[in-house]
Amino acid sequence: MPASEYIRSLRSRIGHDLLLLPGVTAVIREGDRMLLARHAHSGAWSLVGGAVEPGEEPADAVAREVREELGAEIDIAGIIGVYGGEPLVVTYPNGDRVGYVTTAYECVLRTPPTPDGVELTEIGWFERSDIASLERREWIDRVIADVRD
Incomplete structure (x- = not known):
């Protein structure tokens, strides 16, 4: 999805x-x-995700992001954790820089x-043990490590 009106206004x-x-x-597992x-x-x-819009509940935001990016509906089973820092700083192709503090939901x-x-070109199901060999955003390793069986 293109940037929201809120982000465009800030930019x-x-x-x-x-x-x-x-x-x-x-x-999603x-x-x-x-x-x-x-x-x-x-x-x-x-992992699938994105920004929380002003006034939006984070749980509603994760359901919206999954709907927008995957065309799918989800049930939320709980919160895995909250993550931030340098690994979640992204520079987009247009030069925009964003640092996310993300709440991960199971x-x-x-x-x-x-x-x-548009945002996603392909999806796949991967065993935990296979994820480390993928070209990936490495911050997801922290999230996946926190997922309980």
């Missing part, structure tokens, strides 16, 4: 400078397999996922 005043934004991450998505802007595999699919073809 019109600060340009490409670093924005610190609240985010959400969906950890079936047993020991995790659903990862290849992101169009980086080519890297990661989610269960209610409907089949399909990548949107």
Whole structure:
């Protein structure tokens, strides 16, 4: 999805400078397999997620992001943890810099996922042991390590 009106408004005043934004991450799994998505802007595999909009509940944001990026509906099983710091700083192709502080939710699919073809080019189910060999956003390792069986 293109940047929200809120982000566009901020960017019109600060340009490409670093924005610190609240985010959400969906950890979708079936047993020991995790659903990862290849992101169009980086080519890297990661978990599905995005920014929380002003006035939006984070749980609603994670459901919205999954709906927008995967066309799927989810149930939220709980919060895994909250993550931030340098590993979650992203520079987008247009030069915009964002530092996310993301709440990771454990989610269960209610409907089949399909990548949107805009933000996500591909999805795949991966065993935990196989994720380390992928070209990925390495911060997801912290999240996946915190997922309880």
